[in-house]
Amino acid sequence: MELFANLAHGFGVVFQITWWSPSWLFGLSVPISINILMCLIGALVGTLVGVLPGIGTIATVAMLLPITFGLPPVGALIMLAGIYYGAQYGGSTTSILVNIPGEATSVVTALDGHQMAKQGRAGPALAIAAIGSFFAGCVATVLIAVLGAPLTKLALAFGPAEYFSLMVLGLIFAVVLAKGSVLKAIAMIVLGLLLSMVGSDIETGASRMAFNVPELADGLGFATVAMGVFGFAEIIRNLDHGAEMDRNLVQQKIAGLMPTRKDLVDSTPAILRGTVLGSILGILPGGGAVIASFAAYTLEKKLAKDPSRFGRGAIEGVASPESANNAAAQTSFIPLLTLGIPPNAVMALMVGAMTIHGIVPGPQVMQKQPDLVWGMIASMWIGNLMLIIINLPLVGIWVRLLRVPYRLMFPSIVVFCAIGIYSVNNAPVDVVLAGAFGLVGYWLIKHDFEPAPLLLGMVLGPLMEENLRRALLISRGDWSVFLSRPLSAVLLAIAAGLLVLAVLPALRAKRDEVFVESEG
Amino acid sequence: MSDTPSEAPVKSILPEWVRGPQDFIGGLAMVAVALFALWASSDLQGMHGFSFGAGTAPRMFAVLLLLLGAAVALMGVLKDGPDIAAYSWRGPLFVSAAIVFFAVGIRPLGLVVSAFAAFLIAALGSHETKWIEAIIVGACLTLGCALLFPYVLGLPMPMFPRFLIQ
């Protein structure tokens, strides 16, 4: 079996022992494995960065890229990969504890995760996020090793037309399942789409609604808006008169730290579905992991016997998106390792890291750099194992953090968020914008508009518009491409089917809000 | 000096036929945003031939938001809904002030001064704040940030006020 030989080779690379004999050991040599060490450092830094609100994975990998230049190439890439999936573990922590998603991929985790924390179940939420991520990471690693090459075809089969149809499906998903006020949820999605239009036009480079502000030339950052409407708005709302009771309640009733048997039984199918969905969507170029987490959450809610539990602390609402985003984070390595083409910004930075070491990845990278590719794949499994070992004991510490009085916690969060946002682009304007969106978010809460659909709109907007325009440019304005290309047609058919189902009154009763993130 | 939210005065301004003020005002605000976006994107090129112009999508979404906003406002007229929720001013004011101070201060004053000051300004936003405790925690937090961001994460960031360095 070639596969096992390859994996064995990979583990061999990761466990490679070097003898370290520093002078202060008087001639004694200590066996160490540099790559294991790199993997551990990557996992630790990734967790740290994921936990810090504001600093996203892209910014972190970009920041830490220069540090890896002095390291051996395999070790450097193992460390960077560790940071990437480590941040996926850490990203859920702030979502659950303080309702501030540090990553686009953990926005939906905040919906039910933070509700669980409010019910004193932060421990089980954090633990199930880590367990789900671990399971998804293991499955996705095997998938990369076994099916990497054939799955590459999917990345190549997805052209602009298919991508646009997928985005339409994503929007329909959100619309079909949104209730409470479907109208208001749709309005929020459209507001998100509109906000995502700010910046430079992709085809002409024309500045759109940027009012000559240089910092707006590349559009509103997702992290900036998310930090505002979730993070700052949440803080401002918590300072409202009468909110103290609510908060004190949270601090008093912290239940068990680990999930109960029932939690595990409830989560298992959700984790499985999230893993499958995430693995597939992760391969696609673009925002695979983000869409994966939104899709996974929506799917869970659609399949649930009692969808009204969602948004009120349903553990599946944490388990599924967290599994999906970690699976997607891992499978997004597939196009890089099999085609040499980076499917997202983080992978583009990985290419940069390889380039600086004189390795330019291409379609033959697996044959030419077996140490690198298989070492990295093996390290992912080890990294995931390390992360679950790091994260499960941390749950206790995080939960204890909730006992810190809010009067001290909230200024700290404000400062952390401000530094985090500033550090992304070294731009003070971004911090002010996040503050402004904090006030917008506060207003939205007061008018019972939900911020999650707005963020989904912001993610989907550019992908949708750009791919629509690309598809129309290539087809010379012929709209039938969306139906004549089989994959695109299937996606649109599913979207249409969902819409029809939504219109049928018989099913209407079953719908419930997807994006409710508070009871009142 | 009380941050008790003022009793929503908006209700009295609105005419009788508005049955859900929360939705009504919310919808109108969406309409206003949409109109603003339409105005802001009016200088952009529209469809030319088969390809979209820079302004096509923004205007499309703006019109859509206009319609949705109007529909939400209409719901506020047709259906009984919740009243405008009460706002407090203290939290929003001081949290915003802290954020703005940090943004303005980070370049000239450096991380240490702006983070510590932002912490204290934000702390003004809650009437529960105990000052000695806040100053101690703020100082520790600033120290932690000053070690964490530039050294552990390697972020290039000014630490101290510019005039002290030169």
Added chain:
Amino acid sequence: MMSIRSLAGACLSAFAALGAFAVPASAQNYPTRTITMIVPFAAGGPTDVISRIVTAHMAQTLGQSIVIENVVGAGGTTATTRAARAANDGYTLITGHMGTHAASVPLYPKLAYHPEKDFEPVALLAGTPILILARKDFPPKDLKEFVAYVKANAEKVNAAHAGIGSVSHASCELLNSILDVKPVGVPFNGTGPAMNALVAGQVDYMCDQIVNAVPQINAGTIKAYAVATPERNPSLPNVPTTTEAGLPAFQAQAWNAVFAPKGTSPAIIATLNAAAIKALDDENVRKRLLELGSVIPAPANRTPEALATLVKNEIAKWTPVLKPAS
């Protein structure tokens, strides 16, 4: 009244004296502290990698460390604006590039700086050659056939590029203007997605920097018609130059060069230029640059004056090509 005015006058003259005193002093000892090199693109891109390789060696020569600060946004113009406004004391430099210091002039009418008026040229570092690439099953077999095919099917072909203002966009516009064709340009967000579309056969051709394309060409997933430099590139010995293949007018290179804010003292410029030249002559630096497929400038082209001429010529070259596009 008088006293205030005289006080102000005294202050002013004191400042002037301080300034006059400070400039030669700092130029003499330069550098005495860490230098910041702004790179207007993301870490890991061609400009970033070249900057890091060269500045690492320059730092040894200068005896002070050089910190790279990646500032991304608006095709590199955000970073360049910041560098133009930085103190001209030699401690803030920028790795400018074909895009930020030439193509930006016609592309961004509201550009907040001018590459010639707001910067002192320091040294040309290295260039990355541009290739004409096509999907693997694109009918033409060589550049001559390509030219004929594109001219005959101008209505049907699609040219991909990595976004307005990118090297691939500018060089594609140059190629199109030389061929006098207007194919449909399909914009992507960066080189990766554009290359993905080319490998998948969704678009017909594009122009791009050599770095990312070499492994794809060697694997046969895409094909290269020509390299737009006077000489063949060692990493692709089988790909002819545009001159050999019959299109000598198409010459393009994504050059990278160090600039300092306007008014930086000539002594500092000379120190930096000497350090850069020393780096470019270093065996190890050359080897790493060549591995990337970069072209190292000939000694005659390494002076600040030569760089000033290059910037001038490049602005003249790109302005007519890119003006109608924006």
